[in-house]
Amino acid sequence: MKSNNYTMILRRDVFQALADPTRRSILLLVAAQSMTAGAIASNFDTARPTVSKHLQILTECELLLQVQNGREISYHFNAQKMKEVADFIEPFRQMWEERFNTLETVMKNYKPKE
Amino acid sequence: MEQKTKINAEDGKQDLVITREFNLPLDLLFKAYTESELVEQWMGTKVLKLDNKNHGSYQFETSNNGVVMFKANGTIHEFVPNQKIVRTFEMENMPIGVQLEFLEFEKITENTSNLRIHIIYKSVAHREQQLKMPFAYGLNMAHNKLEEIATKLNK
Numbered sequence: 117m118k119s120n121n122y123t124m125i126l127r128r129d130v131f132q133a134l135a136d137p138t139r140r141s142i143l144l145l146v147a148a149q150s151m152t153a154g155a156i157a158s159n160f161d162t163a164r165p166t167v168s169k170h171l172q173i174l175t176e177c178e179l180l181l182q183v184q185n186g187r188e189i190s191y192h193f194n195a196q197k198m199k200e201v202a203d204f205i206e207p208f209r210q211m212w213e214e215r216f217n218t219l220e221t222v223m224k225n226y227k228p229k230e
Numbered sequence: 231m232e233q234k235t236k237i238n239a240e241d242g243k244q245d246l247v248i249t250r251e252f253n254l255p256l257d258l259l260f261k262a263y264t265e266s267e268l269v270e271q272w273m274g275t276k277v278l279k280l281d282n283k284n285h286g287s288y289q290f291e292t293s294n295n296g297v298v299m300f301k302a303n304g305t306i307h308e309f310v311p312n313q314k315i316v317r318t319f320e321m322e323n324m325p326i327g328v329q330l331e332f333l334e335f336e337k338i339t340e341n342t343s344n345l346r347i348h349i350i351y352k353s354v355a356h357r358e359q360q361l362k363m364p365f366a367y368g369l370n371m372a373h374n375k376l377e378e379i380a381t382k383l384n385k
Contacts, residue, residue: 205237208361213235216250216345219272223258226268 130177130197131206138162139170143179147193150183156191239361244354248347256337259345260312263333275300283309288317304331319349326360327352 133139138160145151145159157167171191174180181192239246252259262268266277269290278289286309292300301322308316315333320326332348351357 205239205361208363209233209235209237212237212248212250213233215272216235216252218274219259219262220252220254222268222271223252223254223262226258226261 130179133173133177133179136170138167139174142167142170142174143193143198146180146191147195150190150192152188152190239357242354244352244357245348245350246357248345248349250345251338252343252345253341254343255341256312256335256343259343260335263315264311275302282306282315304328325356326363327356329356329360 134143141160142156145156153168153171156171157164160167171180175182175191178194178197181194182189183192235248235250237246237248254262262272264280264282266280269275269277269280273290275290275292278291280288282288283306286306288304288306290300290302291298303320303322304318306315306317308314313335315331317331317333318328319331320328329352330350334346334348336344336346338344351360
């Protein structure tokens with residue numbers, strides 16, 4: 117692997133951010149149209165502070181960018197960052213990890229037929 | 231959480247290596263690859279054919295509500311019990327093409343074993359295509375979730 121430790125850590129954070137279904141939904145919403153925090157929150161049943169926390173995580177790992185418009189802050193989807201992670205291996209690895217975990221469980225419960 | 235499965239995929243290469251240590255004796259790990267009903271359980275697919283021998287072949291199919299979602303097949307070139315399987319693998323109707331797989335099974339202790347899968351793709355681009363698939367799948371799941379939310383809002 118060519119990546120140094122620093123970029124590995126950053127990338128893992130991005131995948132943690134993407135691992136949450138609500139955060140993925142937020143990304144899809146904002147990818148279609150830039151929005152304010154209030155507009156994003158109105159699309160979810162979740163409490164407003166929870167949505168704010170999700171927005172903070174997505175902004176910290178640069179999947180969302182904050183743009184100041186007068187008194188309002190709107191959130192923009194960072195397509196460049198998404199492209200970076202799209203090339204990365206982690207989802208592929210996780211797919212195998214889950215598959216092999218299942219294999220291990222299946223075989224631990226395996227009783228040979230007499 | 232501990233990551234037991236490791237992927238080694240160097241930039242610009244057309245192959246990759248998957249390794250995994252199992253808390254299973256070698257013969258049980260190998261059996262997971264050779265008995266249809268066990269393969270069905272951990273791969274989550276229906277096994278139409280699994281002829282484990284030199285010059286044998288296999289066919290998988292996954293359906294959801296009667297609609298075929300996934301079909302894969304391959305030929306088995308070499309089959310050595312508890313040691314190795316050399317086979318091809320191809321997902322039908324997918325742009326990834328045929329891949330060549332070397333599966334090596336190894337005993338570590340009486341109760342642990344190791345699996346190493348070396349996969350060779352047709353080209354660097356074909357490997358990249360494969361690596362992007364689970365990511366695209368994750369996004370599709372997110373999209374489905376979004377549709378769910380949208381439907382709820384319209385009620």
